Amino acid sequence: MKMIEQVRLAEILRSFGTMEEGAMTRPLCEDGVWWIPAGGRNRLRVPVAAMPPEMAQLLELYVYSSVEQESAHMRQEVLSWLGGEGEVSAERLAQVLPQIGWPGDAAVVVAVELRGDAEEELLGDAMALLGELLAHEEQEEGEGQAGLLVRSGSSTIRLLLPPERIEEEADGGLRAVLGTLEAELYAPAVAGVSAVKRLRDLAPACYEAEFALAAGRLYRSRESVHRYDRLGIARLLYGLPTEMRDDFLAEVLPGQVLESLSAELRETIFAFLEHGQQVADTARSLYIHRNTLLYRLDRVTELTGYDIRKPIQGWTLWVALTLCRSL
Structure with missing residues (x-):
């Protein structure tokens, strides 16, 4: 009124x-x-x-x-901001959210994307399922909003959640939600999560969630939940200027060198570095004999000029291949 x-x-x-x-x-x-x-x-x-x-x-x-x-x-005002269809000041968000029953004075934005080319109907089903999960939590706890959700663009669903649902001990909660989407809809999903923000500082949270989603998808592809404040080297790689990235690749892996690395050799490089450059552990993970692994390591050095047994040279090659993977 x-x-x-x-x-x-x-x-x-x-x-x-x-x-x-x-x-x-x-x-x-x-x-x-x-x-x-x-x-x-x-x-x-x-x-x-x-x-x-x-x-x-x-x-x-x-x-x-x-x-x-x-x-x-006011609820629609928040949903428009969450969906990227309207701008709302930080002061306005801090004023409006408590009035629509938001619990606490902090929140996070979660951007959820279904892997692959999700059809419109599948995205609609995902929205409905997430809505049911939030409604169930709200009914179970009986303490105001369990969260808000809205479609953003053609392939992303954004949620506004209380931070306790994303904290370290509750990380499995979000992974469990993504697991439910996959189990119910046969659609693997990945999520980007903004840093925890006080309501008065919440305005950039949508950008953070989308950044975390994009960076994590490219450079932390084995994970399903990517937090903006825990991206590690993915933040650096995703923020790398295009010209600098191209110059680096031209230096470390020029076209003919990259083409000479078979899928088998690339897999070996990643596995060797991810297993701490331990020969026995890497050979076991690849289900190959130790001598086969040593042959592959020598072959990588022969083709690239980088000996991945040496930490700096190995991780230089890892960064280059990771950047190529994103392309």
Whole structure:
């Protein structure tokens, strides 16, 4: 309800109450007394018993209907921001979210993407399933909003969640949700999660979630949950200027060298480095004989000029191949 409407309401009811000092933002009924904002630092005190019964009923219907409409409008305002269809200031978010029942003073944005080319119907089913999961949590806990969700673009679903659902001990919770999507819809999903933000600092959270999703998808492909504040080297690689990336690849893996590395040799490079450059562990993970692995390592050095047994040379080649994988 707009302030001008509230002041007008106070003028209409003035004959039934008394004017007092005390600023308010919306009408409120406590212990059989209505308090109506009257402009400035004034408010009208109206006992319910002082009004005709019909008027008291109409006042209650009018006020609560207006509050519900305002709440629905504020909820849509947040959903438009979450979906990337409207801009909302940080101050406005901090003001609106508590009024629509948001628990606590912090939140995170989660961007969920189904792997592969998800059809429109599948995305709709994913939205419905996520909505059911949130509604179930809300009903179970009975403590306000369990979260908000909305489609963003053609392939992404964004959620606004309380941070406790994403904290270290609860990380499995989000992974479990992604697992449910895969089990129910046969659609593997990946998620990018913004850093935990106070409501007053929440404005950039959508960007952070999308950045984490994109960087994680390219450079942490074995993971399903990518947190903006825990991207590690993926943050550096994703933020690398295109010209610098191309110059680096031209130096380390020029075209003919890259083409000479078979899929088998590339797999060997990644496995060897991921197993701490341990020959026995790497051979076991690849199901090959130790001598076969040693032959492959020598072949990599012969083709690239980099000996991946040496840490700096090995990780230089890893970065180059990882960047190529993203292309």
